Structures are given as C-alpha cells and as structure tokens.
Amino acid sequence: MSTERNYDEQLTVKFTYPMPYRWSVGEHGSVFFNEIKKNRRFVGVRCPSCGMVYVPPRRVCGPCFRELDEIVPLTDEGTIVAFSTVNYPFLDPATGVQRPIPYTYGYIRLDGADNIFSHIINETDVSKIQVGMKVKAVFREPEQMQGNIQDIKHFDIIG
Amino acid sequence: MSRPVGIVGTGQTDHKSHRPDVNGREMIREAVTRALEDAELSIKDIDAIVIGNMDHFESINYVDTWSVEGSGGVMKPIMKITTGGTTGATVALAAYYHVASGLFDRVLAIGWEKNSESDTTAAIITCSDPIWDRFSYSGAIPSLATEATAYMKQYGATQEDAALIAVRDRNNALNNPHAHLQRPITVDDVMNSPMLAYPIKLLDVCPRTDGACAVVFAADGVAQKLTKQPAWVKAGSVRHTFTWFGDSTDYDRGLVSLQRASAEAYKHAGITKPAEEIDVAELYLPYTYAGLKWIEDLGFCGKGEGAKFVREGNTDMNGKIPVNPSGGVISTNCIGATALLRVAEAAIQVMGKGGDRQVDGAKTALATGFGGCFWSDVVILGAQKP
Numbered sequence: 001m002s003t004e005r006n007y008d009e010q011l012t013v014k015f016t017y018p019m020p021y022r023w024s025v026g027e028h029g030s031v032f033f034n035e036i037k038k039n040r041r042f043v044g045v046r047c048p049s050c051g052m053v054y055v056p057p058r059r060v061c062g063p064c065f066r067e068l069d070e071i072v073p074l075t076d077e078g079t080i081v082a083f084s085t086v087n088y089p090f091l092d093p094a095t096g097v098q099r100p101i102p103y104t105y106g107y108i109r110l111d112g113a114d115n116i117f118s119h120i121i122n123e124t125d126v127s128k129i130q131v132g133m134k135v136k137a138v139f140r141e142p143e144q145m146q147g148n149i150q151d152i153k154h155f156d157i158i159g
Numbered sequence: 160m161s162r163p164v165g166i167v168g169t170g171q172t173d174h175k176s177h178r179p180d181v182n183g184r185e186m187i188r189e190a191v192t193r194a195l196e197d198a199e200l201s202i203k204d205i206d207a208i209v210i211g212n213m214d215h216f217e218s219i220n221y222v223d224t225w226s227v228e229g230s231g232g233v234m235k236p237i238m239k240i241t242t243g244g245t246t247g248a249t250v251a252l253a254a255y256y257h258v259a260s261g262l263f264d265r266v267l268a269i270g271w272e273k274n275s276e277s278d279t280t281a282a283i284i285t286c287s288d289p290i291w292d293r294f295s296y297s298g299a300i301p302s303l304a305t306e307a308t309a310y311m312k313q314y315g316a317t318q319e320d321a322a323l324i325a326v327r328d329r330n331n332a333l334n335n336p337h338a339h340l341q342r343p344i345t346v347d348d349v350m351n352s353p354m355l356a357y358p359i360k361l362l363d364v365c366p367r368t369d370g371a372c373a374v375v376f377a378a379d380g381v382a383q384k385l386t387k388q389p390a391w392v393k394a395g396s397v398r399h400t401f402t403w404f405g406d407s408t409d410y411d412r413g414l415v416s417l418q419r420a421s422a423e424a425y426k427h428a429g430i431t432k433p434a435e436e437i438d439v440a441e442l443y444l445p446y447t448y449a450g451l452k453w454i455e456d457l458g459f460c461g462k463g464e465g466a467k468f469v470r471e472g473n474t475d476m477n478g479k480i481p482v483n484p485s486g487g488v489i490s491t492n493c494i495g496a497t498a499l500l501r502v503a504e505a506a507i508q509v510m511g512k513g514g515d516r517q518v519d520g521a522k523t524a525l526a527t528g529f530g531g532c533f534w535s536d537v538v539i540l541g542a543q544k545p
Binding site for chain 1: 180218278281282289295304312355403
C-alpha cells in the first residue's frame, strides 16, 4: 500500500466561539463605579506609606506592599499625559468583534491622582490633541450605567 | 554560591510570517535540533528544560507538557515560564539559574511563537486587566505610541529620527539568513508607510512571525569541553512592574525598569561606561522610537541624545556600539522567542559565529528583553569566564 503525499494543501483547524468569564471587581473598585453612578466623579485611594493616590482604587500599594483604605474623592477632570490614535483594525477580545476605529487611546492624569488612568479621548484628529491638554469625563446616563468601565463614555478635551 | 555558566550552543528556525507546514511542536523541534547540533550534544545530554511563549497566542495552556515531543522533554524536568514580551529573556535567565545553582549541568532554554495562529492584537489585549484596561487598550502599538508622543514632546525627536532605526535594523537583517523580513528600506519608505497609530507607521513596528529559538546553557567545567569559546553569563537582571498600564509608565523618568535592570547588570559585570565597554548589543526594540529612547535608559548616551547618537552612526555595524546586527525585532518577531533570540544572537557574537553579521572581535555583548507595560530583562555575555 502506498499513500498520496502530494496533496498540495496545508490544513488549519479553526476555533471561533466565545468563552464567557465573570471577574470580581473588588471592594474599592466597586466603590469607584458606585461613586460614578451616584456622584458622577472619580475616587482614588491614598497609600499611608508613600502618599501616592491611585486611580482606580485598589487594596494594595505595589511598591509599599501595604493595605490601602483611605478613599479620596476626586473630580471628573484631568490632563493628557500621552495618547495615540488607533487606525488599524483588530479583533476586540472584550466583544468578539472588530473594535470601531479610528479612536484615541489616552493616558490621563486625573486631578488629585498620582498615577495614570487609561481611557478614550473623544478626538481623532491628531492635530487637535496635545500632551498637557485638560480633559473632562463624559459619563453614561445613570439609568444606563452597568457598574463597569464603559459607564465612562470617554473624555472630552476642554482646553 | 552560584557557579559560572556559559552558553555553548544556539539554534533558531528560518523565520517566516506563516509556517503552515509545521505545528507548534514540530517548529520547536527544528530550533532544538539546531541548538543541539551547534553544541554537539544529543537530547540525552540535556538535564532540564525551560520553555516559554505568550499566553493566549495559540490557546495552549500547559506548553511545557504539550510540547515535550518537540522540546525533547519527555520525562525530564521541564517547566514553562511566561512573562509577556520578556518571556525569552526570562526563560534564558531561568535556565541560567538552573545551571548556576549547581543542580543541573546542561539546560535547554526554548522560546517559540506561532503568531499566525491568532489575532496578535486581540491575544495581547488579553494581557490587560479585564475590568479596567481592556476596554480602551488596543495592543502593543498604541501603548508604545503613547511613549513616543511623550518622548517627542519632551526632547523634540522627529518621525524621521525614528525611521533611522528601522532603516538600520532592516538593512542589518540582510546579513542574517534566519531573519523574517529581508527587504532593504529607506527613511522615505518608513515615512510613506501607512499610519497605524500616531506616530507609529507600518514600517516603524515589528512584524508578526512564526519561529522558535533554543539555547544550551552549561556549567563551568562542562562548557569548556563542549566549545572552545562559550558565551559566559556575566550578569542577568530582571525588573518587572505592574499589569495596570497607568501604574507602570512614568514618562518624566523614562523606562525605569530598563534603567534599573541595566544598572544592576552593569554593576555585576563591572561595566561603568556601557557604550565604550560593550562591543555589541542585541536590544529588544519592538518599535523605532525605542531605538532612540531606550539607549538613553541603557546609558549609551544622555537623556534626549538618542537621535543624535544614532544619526552619528554610533549604533551602526562599524560604530562605537553596533545595535542589532541580526536585524532585531523590527525584522523578526516570534514573540515568545524574540527576547531569547536577543540572548542567542548576543551569544553568537561572543562565540564568533555571526558570519556576515559578526561584529569583529566582539568580547562583551548585551541582550535585553522588553515586556508589555514597560518591564525589562537584561543579560550580559562575555568571552571571559567571570
């Protein structure tokens, strides 16, 4: 017996199905989303050792390895530290479909915070965006809020 | 105390964008076979194996066991290490630790990736925090682009400055028979390529590659019997940071993880003037702007001087400190293997096996790994046993 070897085709096997997950937001993170819903503002958390104010709030300061519990109210404004406008298509693992492009990915230092918060800036013309510009959060309407990061729709440039 | 360790052999695949002719295990075996041939060893001589790749890229979780027929790890001590972009360098360091500890004499380090098997950006996004970062994060390119915009603002570097890095690395790749992209390019080509995420254009950034790399580490006393010129590990340093993007980026201070990792490695290797004392560098530069900025963090030149240092030819093949004779990451990027390729190429230089890409008389070589949200590994190799 012999077998034909020259089929001239390299096969691949495809997998295209969603795999659901359910992630715990945690105590301080839940406060963050509830504060957005009730007071339309951000909150951070201050480390008693180094004094850093982190957004989003978390239970531990990484460098100090200390438990954090001092929730600090902030506003809904900040400053652009860095940004990039995304023009290329890619699959969004959060939705399973292609993410709408172009959009502007922004690193924002919220007023009163020491670290950087990443989110979307509502401007895709790079000539109109500069490091150092002030931005203000635009939130969903309260009845549409779901207690997740998309309760913040984006940040508008205000100057 | 730890004992000296030398690299005695390296192997890599001939890298391509798509290897439908092999599955992952078969591709791994190609690199392992070449490394064993280079070290004149058989798989029976290998005491332990460390392997790594990117989580979620091929949707294989237990790569250590899944891969054994390719790695040669059947019924051997084998473990998987994965640290994002740095995976290959961390794998190398773990293999080094294995041998330096005195527990194993000959250890194989393997890095591999079949980028063609998934959407690379989607797979990378799964590294970001699903509650906070995943919604806005768009993979490696825009997060690097944010660093570029901050750097350009800070020091006035231009897109043309960055293009010089792509031109240098892509042209170096012509001397490397294993490199993935083997077409020479010009500054105009880079400037005219499509804008992916401002200010990064198509030719400013690394490709997606299918490939694997394997490196054999051997103990003092064993290494000298296997090769007349081992590439001795003079220092290895690891500085890893957060997985939340806003916590790991400090644009005022630069790439802090690389500053700290390199400072520690230089100290261990007795290096005080890196640009003078290091003969060749294989740097994990996933995009062009890194080739300007990160050489400042490595201390090759001062803050804001990266573009000038490159423009003056200091990093060219005949310059003060040639960078990426292999063509670097911009020419070949099989991600889990990418940082191990830096170590392997640095070893090739010290062992004098570089062929057309050899830097004459290279005695001390630097290799780096870069990961995800700005963490770093550094490895220094030398011709003299430490």
